Amino acid sequence: MDSRLSRRIKRASPIVGSVVIWGCFQTWLLNQWFGVELNLSAYDALISVNWIVLSCALLELIISRYTPKTSKYQFVFGLSLVVAWGCYWLSYQTLEILDKLNVDYTLFFQRSYPIRVGANFLIACGWSMTLLFRKQVKELEESASHQVATEALVKEAELQKLQLQLQPHFLFNSLNSINALILVQPSKAREMVQQLSDFLRATLRRADEQWITLAQEVTYLQLYLSIEKVRFGHRLEVRMNLDEQIQLWLIPPLLLQPLVENAIKFGLYGTTDKVVIDLHTQREGDSLSIEISNPFDEDMQPVEGSGFGLSGLRRRLYLLYSRNDLLTIRMEENKFIVRLILPEKY
Amino acid sequence: MTKVILIDDEPLAREVIKAYLKYFDDIEVVQECGDGFEGVKAIQQHQPDLIFLDIQMPKINGFEMLELVDAKPSVIFITAYDSYAIKAFEANAVDYLLKPVSEERFREAVLKWKSKVSPTAPQRMESVLNTMSATAAQQNRIVVKTGSKVKIIPVHDIQYIEADDDFVKIHTPEGAFLKNKTMNFYEQSLDPAQFVRVHRSYIIHINQITKIEPYQKETHLAILRDGTKIAVSKTGYVKLKTLLGI
Numbered sequence: 320m321d322s323r324l325s326r327r328i329k330r331a332s333p334i335v336g337s338v339v340i341w342g343c344f345q346t347w348l349l350n351q352w353f354g355v356e357l358n359l360s361a362y363d364a365l366i367s368v369n370w371i372v373l374s375c376a377l378l379e380l381i382i383s384r385y386t387p388k389t390s391k392y393q394f395v396f397g398l399s400l401v402v403a404w405g406c407y408w409l410s411y412q413t414l415e416i417l418d419k420l421n422v423d424y425t426l427f428f429q430r431s432y433p434i435r436v437g438a439n440f441l442i443a444c445g446w447s448m449t450l451l452f453r454k455q456v457k458e459l460e461e462s463a464s465h466q467v468a469t470e471a472l473v474k475e476a477e478l479q480k481l482q483l484q485l486q487p488h489f490l491f492n493s494l495n496s497i498n499a500l501i502l503v504q505p506s507k508a509r510e511m512v513q514q515l516s517d518f519l520r521a522t523l524r525r526a527d528e529q530w531i532t533l534a535q536e537v538t539y540l541q542l543y544l545s546i547e548k549v550r551f552g553h554r555l556e557v558r559m560n561l562d563e564q565i566q567l568w569l570i571p572p573l574l575l576q577p578l579v580e581n582a583i584k585f586g587l588y589g590t591t592d593k594v595v596i597d598l599h600t601q602r603e604g605d606s607l608s609i610e611i612s613n614p615f616d617e618d619m620q621p622v623e624g625s626g627f628g629l630s631g632l633r634r635r636l637y638l639l640y641s642r643n644d645l646l647t648i649r650m651e652e653n654k655f656i657v658r659l660i661l662p663e664k665y
Numbered sequence: 666m667t668k669v670i671l672i673d674d675e676p677l678a679r680e681v682i683k684a685y686l687k688y689f690d691d692i693e694v695v696q697e698c699g700d701g702f703e704g705v706k707a708i709q710q711h712q713p714d715l716i717f718l719d720i721q722m723p724k725i726n727g728f729e730m731l732e733l734v735d736a737k738p739s740v741i742f743i744t745a746y747d748s749y750a751i752k753a754f755e756a757n758a759v760d761y762l763l764k765p766v767s768e769e770r771f772r773e774a775v776l777k778w779k780s781k782v783s784p785t786a787p788q789r790m791e792s793v794l795n796t797m798s799a800t801a802a803q804q805n806r807i808v809v810k811t812g813s814k815v816k817i818i819p820v821h822d823i824q825y826i827e828a829d830d831d832f833v834k835i836h837t838p839e840g841a842f843l844k845n846k847t848m849n850f851y852e853q854s855l856d857p858a859q860f861v862r863v864h865r866s867y868i869i870h871i872n873q874i875t876k877i878e879p880y881q882k883e884t885h886l887a888i889l890r891d892g893t894k895i896a897v898s899k900t901g902y903v904k905l906k907t908l909l910g911i
Contacts, residue, residue, distance in 0.1 A: 495677070551675065
């Protein structure tokens with residue numbers, strides 16, 4: 320509270336100072352220049368300064384409450400003109416009420432009309448321009464900070480959504496497999512329930528994490544693969560070739576698994592033969608390179624052009640790294656190869 | 666004995682159905698198939714009374730497989746959750762089971778099939794197939810059968826489609842293939858930015874056109890890259906002009 324008060328005093332002191340100086344100057348001018356006696360000069364100066372200060376307060380009130388969207392300069396200009404003339408008229412009336420006006424001084428007062436109104440106008444105009452400028456700066460700052468906050472919020476929400484794209488197909492098909500195992504191999508069924516729970520728990524935990532090590536992601540991937548093996552073990556083989564040096568590199572979570580899931584899906588549904596998925600990670604300079612390949616039958620149409628079901632991942636990479644070139648796809652001898660480059664986490 | 670075929674690419678999914686079917690003494694599983702190609706062959710060979718059919722399968726899906734079968738058996742679809750497919754089933758009262766399949770629900774479906782001699786009216790099945798294969802065509806492929814072989818035609822390989830009695834003939838660089846569908850079906854399901862119905866009997870792929878010549882009064886001829894001349898009707902010419910921007 321105290322600090323707020325002192326800040327206010329600090330802010331107001333130049334204004335108070337200039338008001339006092341303006342009053343003294345006016346007194347001196349009337350007294351020395353026009354030969355008005357000191358007492359009357361002081362009265363005149365005090366009254367006109369008083370009115371102009373009150374008018375400025377009024378201007379601040381008006382401008383802070385309302386400024387038109389268009390032609391605000393004309394508005395301020397007109398307002399200042401009204402205020403300047405009003406101050407002159409009020410000063411005259413006040414002097415008359417206080418009975419300080421003799422015949423000579425009335426004449427003098429009326430003659431100085433253009434100077435008095437002009438000075439008032441300049442003060443009012445300067446003051447309202449300052450107010451207008453300050454108001455605009457404040458609005459700009461507010462909208463900028465608001466925009467930054469909104470963008471951050473949108474980005475975070477989008478990232479979370481992209482991260483948590485658990486495939487319902489996967490879940491229901493796994494439950495169906497468990498259902499079958501209960502009938503034919505109950506012990507295997509228990510094992511798969513355990514694997515599925517571990518996988519789901521890890522998925523939920525991953526959603527809250529920003530960065531994990533490559534080794535962690537690979538462990539998670541193996542959980543996923545153990546489930547897919549139960550379903551498609553007769554056709555599916557996954558070969559991993561991992562660079563031991565980079566096991567502790569930090570990568571965004573749930574990045575590898577969707578890629579492998581995608582490769583398995585297109586491998587399994589794109590051919591009728593055995594499906595071999597190759598996963599290869601290695602260090603390339605300051606980056607981590609991950610390659611995943613799956614077999615592909617030539618007479619099959621690449622589903623949905625080159626999209627290959629990876630648009631969500633692409634979007635995520637863009638949000639994380641602001642780059643569009645991290646994910647590339649190529650075809651080589653009936654193989655689809657997805658290559659992912661992850662720059663080192665800074 | 667009722668003959669049944671199971672078509673699902675997951676062995677465990679077939680295990681469940683087999684186990685559930687033990688409850689019925691009069692049903693015999695004559696074959697199990699791991700994909701649609703095997704399915705087509707098995708159906709032709711065994712002429713089953715009923716098939717259990719998965720939808721998501723290697724290379725061709727359950728709907729595409731059914732399209733290739735001439736004498737369609739009764740079908741109970743088995744699927745993991747897919748809202749679009751389920752809507753098509755429900756709209757046509759075709760029976761389906763959701764994975765994981767419960768034994769009660771399974772028995773109910775089989776008993777329902779047994780109680781009616783012809784469980785699903787053929788036109789209803791046709792309607793489901795039309796809805797579902799329209800999406801496949803939008804996914805850029807058409808599945809056809811040539812002799813005993815199944816061929817997948819990428820949509821961009823189609824030169825033109827010609828009406829042929831109750832069938833349509835799909836012309837590709839590798840030859841023409843007959844398909845048991847209507848011109849209207851392809852007019853509606855193929856991408857209208859690429860395929861135009863220029864005549865009652867023709868739909869052409871616009872990137873195949875090299876020239877358009879006037880023919881008899883008010884009709885034109887479209888000349889394709891391989892020299893084929895195709896009649897363009899008056900309304901077809903208007904459609905072509907708007908699409909090509911001339």
